[in-house]
Amino acid sequence: MVDTDVLLIGAGGVGTMVAFGMDYTKQSKLSIVVRKDFAKVKETGYDIHSVDYGTVKGWKPSHIYPTVEASVATGTVYDFVVITTKNLPDIVKVEELAAPAITPGHTCVVLIQNGFDLAKPFFDKFPNNVVLSGVTLIGSHNTHGTIHHTQTDKSFISYFENPNLPQEVQEASAKRFVSIYSNDKNSCTYASSAKEFRYKKLVYNATLNTVCALTGVDTGRLEQAGGLAALSIPAMREVIAIAQADGVTLPKDVINTTIHGDDGEWFEPSMLVDVKRGNPIELEVILGNLLKTAEKLEVETPILSVLYELLRVVQFRLKEKQGIITVPKERPIYDKVYE
Amino acid sequence: MVDTDVLLIGAGGVGTMVAFGMDYTKQSKLSIVVRKDFAKVKETGYDIHSVDYGTVKGWKPSHIYPTVEASVATGTVYDFVVITTKNLPDIVKVEELAAPAITPGHTCVVLIQNGFDLAKPFFDKFPNNVVLSGVTLIGSHNTHGTIHHTQTDKSFISYFENPNLPQEVQEASAKRFVSIYSNDKNSCTYASSAKEFRYKKLVYNATLNTVCALTGVDTGRLEQAGGLAALSIPAMREVIAIAQADGVTLPKDVINTTIHGDDGEWFEPSMLVDVKRGNPIELEVILGNLLKTAEKLEVETPILSVLYELLRVVQFRLKEKQGIITVPKERPIYDKVYE
Numbered sequence: 001m002v003d004t005d006v007l008l009i010g011a012g013g014v015g016t017m018v019a020f021g022m023d024y025t026k027q028s029k030l031s032i033v034v035r036k037d038f039a040k041v042k043e044t045g046y047d048i049h050s051v052d053y054g055t056v057k058g059w060k061p062s063h064i065y066p067t068v069e070a071s072v073a074t075g076t077v078y079d080f081v082v083i084t085t086k087n088l089p090d091i092v093k094v095e096e097l098a099a100p101a102i103t104p105g106h107t108c109v110v111l112i113q114n115g116f117d118l119a120k121p122f123f124d125k126f127p128n129n130v131v132l133s134g135v136t137l138i139g140s141h142n143t144h145g146t147i148h149h150t151q152t153d154k155s156f157i158s159y160f161e162n163p164n165l166p167q168e169v170q171e172a173s174a175k176r177f178v179s180i181y182s183n184d185k186n187s188c189t190y191a192s193s194a195k196e197f198r199y200k201k202l203v204y205n206a207t208l209n210t211v212c213a214l215t216g217v218d219t220g221r222l223e224q225a226g227g228l229a230a231l232s233i234p235a236m237r238e239v240i241a242i243a244q245a246d247g248v249t250l251p252k253d254v255i256n257t258t259i260h261g262d263d264g265e266w267f268e269p270s271m272l273v274d275v276k277r278g279n280p281i282e283l284e285v286i287l288g289n290l291l292k293t294a295e296k297l298e299v300e301t302p303i304l305s306v307l308y309e310l311l312r313v314v315q316f317r318l319k320e321k322q323g324i325i326t327v328p329k330e331r332p333i334y335d336k337v338y339e
Numbered sequence: 340m341v342d343t344d345v346l347l348i349g350a351g352g353v354g355t356m357v358a359f360g361m362d363y364t365k366q367s368k369l370s371i372v373v374r375k376d377f378a379k380v381k382e383t384g385y386d387i388h389s390v391d392y393g394t395v396k397g398w399k400p401s402h403i404y405p406t407v408e409a410s411v412a413t414g415t416v417y418d419f420v421v422i423t424t425k426n427l428p429d430i431v432k433v434e435e436l437a438a439p440a441i442t443p444g445h446t447c448v449v450l451i452q453n454g455f456d457l458a459k460p461f462f463d464k465f466p467n468n469v470v471l472s473g474v475t476l477i478g479s480h481n482t483h484g485t486i487h488h489t490q491t492d493k494s495f496i497s498y499f500e501n502p503n504l505p506q507e508v509q510e511a512s513a514k515r516f517v518s519i520y521s522n523d524k525n526s527c528t529y530a531s532s533a534k535e536f537r538y539k540k541l542v543y544n545a546t547l548n549t550v551c552a553l554t555g556v557d558t559g560r561l562e563q564a565g566g567l568a569a570l571s572i573p574a575m576r577e578v579i580a581i582a583q584a585d586g587v588t589l590p591k592d593v594i595n596t597t598i599h600g601d602d603g604e605w606f607e608p609s610m611l612v613d614v615k616r617g618n619p620i621e622l623e624v625i626l627g628n629l630l631k632t633a634e635k636l637e638v639e640t641p642i643l644s645v646l647y648e649l650l651r652v653v654q655f656r657l658k659e660k661q662g663i664i665t666v667p668k669e670r671p672i673y674d675k676v677y678e
Contacts, residue, residue: 221659225652227655255678309570313554330603337595
């Protein structure tokens with residue numbers, strides 16, 4: 001199996017621990033793409049403080065590249081391309097970012113990312129490739145090559161159903177990836193339905209992530225302020241209804257387990273952290289894709305839709321702040337008659 | 340008429356210009372309550388840079404008091420008490436703040452404040468007093484006793500209908516207040532229906548103020564980002580429907596005129612400014628009271644209700660920041676089973 005070539009794109013907090021986990025199993029030859037801290041990581045590697053692996057100084061995989069293009073310049077054909085970047089299709093399309101490293105009909109793409117219905121753009125571009133779903137519960141942060149990994153690496157690997165390929169082939173790829181990644185320190189298991197895990201995670205991400213991002217409070221304060229009961233829980237029921245219409249019956253206690261998951265912590269969900277830092281938010285893959293599905297299935301989403309439209313404006317602000325979009329110096333006056 | 344005693348409470352940006360306008364007409368003996376900058380204003384007065392009155396250095400009215408209690412210590416019975424504070428019933432109840440200066444059955448209360456259904460707490464406390472409504476379009480800011488008054492002082496005075504008093508009495512009080520306040524520099528007119536003016540202003544305040552406050556953008560960027568069309572305009576239709584159910588038919592072009600009112604300006608509405616400065620927002624009088632009316636009249640408010648619940652959480656955050664409320668150090672764990 002050491003002739004299995006794996007490329008990981010996006011070695012931040014989560015990505016580096018996924019990379020380290022794969023390197024630890026020694027079941028593949030691992031390359032990574034590091035964009036932001038390339039010079040430093042190439043020189044001195046990562047310093048890792050991990051709840052699972054302890055302290056590791058100066059860790060490096062087989063190859064470190066500054067770009068995806070550089071990772072294929074040597075002619076390597078990757079068997080797996082693992083993508084652990086943030087998923088911001090309104091800014092960077094991951095299927096285009098990763099494309100140079102994906103061999104049509106061969107490379108198995110693994111999306112360890114937040115969000116819903118992530119495989120569609122890959123299936124459009126690479127109709128005969130397997131695309132795997134990795135839902136991870138890890139907690140890990142990267143500060144310029146120093147990793148603080150505080151919540152154990154627990155992940156569920158499934159495949160996004162590609163109608164052009166036999167299910168057995170897709171299942172085999174998923175299980176092969178589990179064997180590359182799973183070790184005695186982490187927990188990586190095969191799960192038969194990507195959809196169910198994605199919906200389960202959305203019960204949290206679409207409702208607590210979003211409301212906290214809009215209101216500027218952690219999940220504890222949200223509960224204290226009444227917003228959990230007034231907004232997030234009714235929004236959770238909308239997610240459950242979409243899942244149901246999509247053929248996925250979520251567990252009866254999903255709302256309860258989701259909420260009590262943060263028990264005792266004044267926890268700031270990732271979307272709130274992004275807003276506070278002025279970083280664009282994973283809005284389209286978390287809410288945008290979900291609402292497209294809801295519309296197709298004709299499920300009413302009164303709260304989620306308002307949250308989405310509000311966050312689209314927040315995203316506009318964050319993008320302007322980062323210079324991704326600009327507005328004219330003078331506010332344009334439109335003749336439009338509003339009715 | 341110079342034996343008419345007027346007390347103004349809340350001499351900030353708007354309040355000081357209202358006070359100055361009344362002082363300018365010389366139709367009353369004017370006292371003001373200045374809480375924040377009392378020492379400075381008592382000593383050196385206000386420096387005013389006004390679009391209506393030009394530059395005035397060291398202006399002072401007849402009396403300046405640090406508290407409402409101090410304003411009545413001399414035994415003055417006020418004929419008018421004009422309240423120009425922010426209206427934050429969830430923090431300070433203005434009817435209680437002003438109570439010492441209000442003589443039951445005598446003092447006419449004038450509320451020059453944002454919001455809707457403002458007279459109710461006064462009618463509960465002072466069932467036989469006239470309560471006037473002042474809707475002002477002024478633009479004026481106060482920085483420690485220096486006033487920058489940039490948009491002309493245009494106001495509409497009406498009475499909130501007190502069922503215990505003859506309409507003629509209430510109308511006469513309103514017109515008397517106009518004569519005290521109106522001069523050759525400002526524009527102060529009697530308007531027969533407070534309700535209609537309040538609803539008109541809510542078409543803006545309930546929909547643009549709120550959405551801008553939640554998303555952190557001005558009204559121009561809101562339009563650019565698509566939030567005006569997706570959220571504010573549909574929310575305006577909800578306000579119009581509430582008004583209609585309440586017997587007020589707003590002009591057909593009210594949405595259009597409201598939106599084009601900010602033409603050419605990247606304008607930050609007051610609620611956004613408050614959020615940015617970390618000040619509590621006038622949520623209850625702008626949205627809370629409106630939604631109570633909507634509920635009573637059984638008008639559906641899918642967007643306004645979500646905006647309200649989100650802003651309640653924002654208000655919680657702002658109050659915590661100001662030390663008005665606190666949360667325990669450890670996040671409490673509730674046994675509650677969420678369903």
